Amino acid sequence: MRLLLVRHAETPANVDFLLDTTVPGPGLTALGERQAARLPVALADEDIEAVYASTMLRTQLTAGPLAAARGLPVTVRDGIREVSAGELELLPGESEQGLRYMRTVFAWAAGDTGLRMPGGESGAEVLARYDAVVAEAADREAGTVALVSHGAAIRLWTAARADNVDVPFATAHRLANTGVVILEGSPADGWKALTWAGATVTPAGESGPTGRALEGTG
Known part of the structure; x- marks a missing residue:
């Protein structure tokens, strides 16, 4: 299975660098609307057979043009929404508390999945809900599925589940609005990241961008 994890287009909270994780959340900026409109062209070479979005408005607005271009419905699932900020909600992401x-x-x-976000979820809870949506997508037996999700959730899940992406890599690599991480694999056999925002991901020790680090919060 080919899995495309797509970060949503720009929102007002992104412009202000705020942690905005409540459902349904804001819509898109004018730039975000243009980013979403360009997504079908950016993914034109992908044979997408299903499109998912989270319960947050920004992912559904981002997924809409892509799904329409392929004649597909948008399947909405809560499991791929953003990591809840809990008590940190609406704090500046670059503040000391925001960095937490x-x-x-x-x-x-x-691996410290028992740790809980202040006033929010534990890592085990977030990964379980995300895994459940990925497993549902895999059960469709579609060749390629696009999940329009969120920066922190995508970086977390990829670092936790892809064999060739580790925490230093995910920490160093921000994912821009409508940035895409492409993986291959299955829930049973595991996952390998092929590209991250267009750059090839290779095991440590091989040439090119590695699973250890490049540069760049989602």
Whole structure:
């Protein structure tokens, strides 16, 4: 199975660098609308057979043009929504308290899944809900599925589940709005990341971008 994890297009909270994780959340900026409109062209070479979005408005608005271009419905699932910020909601992402959000997310990716976001979810809960949607998509037996999701959730899940992406890589690599991580595999056999925002992901020790680090919070 080929799995495309697509970050949603730009929102007002992205412009202001705020942790905005409540459902349904804001819509898109004018730039975000243009980004969503360009997504069908950016993914024109992908034989997408199903399109999923989270319960957050921004992912559904991002997924809409892609699904329409392929004549597909948008399947909405809560499991791929953003990691809840809990008590950190609407704090600036670059503030000391805001930085605690991503530190917690990457602690989960490193295996400390019992840790809980202040006033929010544990890593085990987030990964379980995300895994459930991926498993549902895999059960469709579609060759390629696009999941329009969120920056922190995508980086967490990929670092936790892809064999060739580790925490330092996910920490160093922000995913821009409508950025895509492409993976191959299955829930039973595991996952391998092929590209991250267009750059090839290779095991450590091989040439090119590696599963250890490049550069760049979702």
